[in-house]
Amino acid sequence: EAQVTQNPRYLITVTGKKLTVTCSQNMNHEYMSWYRQDPGLGLRQIYYSMNVEVTDKGDVPEGYKVSRKEKRNFPLILESPSPNQTSLYFCASSLRSGGGTEAFFGQGTRLTVV
């Protein structure tokens, strides 16, 4: 089954404790990205990757890091989480970049930073 898998689904952590949210897709997609979803704001892009070893900042990259060492994986790293990073996070992938291409989303990771 074609899918984007994120882990964990739920995470509660303390301020400053480094964490990684994993994302993996099995569709051989080139383009992957991370979004955060906040009430009243919709989804906003954090980082994106056009292909292996090619990553760039989205609209809200502060406090996050990513890496793309393999085509299928695109982890999101919070080196020192803060309460304002409490949010619902989605990983997405698409066959290629460009207008009109369907994005496939993971089920989401609900992160709470206390």
Next chain:
Amino acid sequence: GNSVTQMEGPVTLSEEAFLTINCTYTATGYPSLFWYVQYPGEGLQLLLKATKADDKGSNKGFEATYRKETTSFHLEKGSVQVSDSAVYFCALSDPMDSSYKLIFGSGTRLLVRP
């Protein structure tokens, strides 16, 4: 910059009622337009899309027409079901944006009562 504006929710309807969710956009170029749906506890799924003016996207009884003159992409369904209860997001992708990100509206929650 590019943006998407959706009607505020929640929208509460009785089963078999007619649905309209308004969406307007601002874009410098000729974007592709999408409707994504998020069922409870799940990630976003593509519902329909349109890539050029006057295109009509349709799926599962939902329709939306790309109206360049009014910069709109309103979602409609003639007869909603309880199973349509979800959050609906209008989004655009600007081919002139090198990040190829999706820009989302804030989402509209639909609740359909039996």
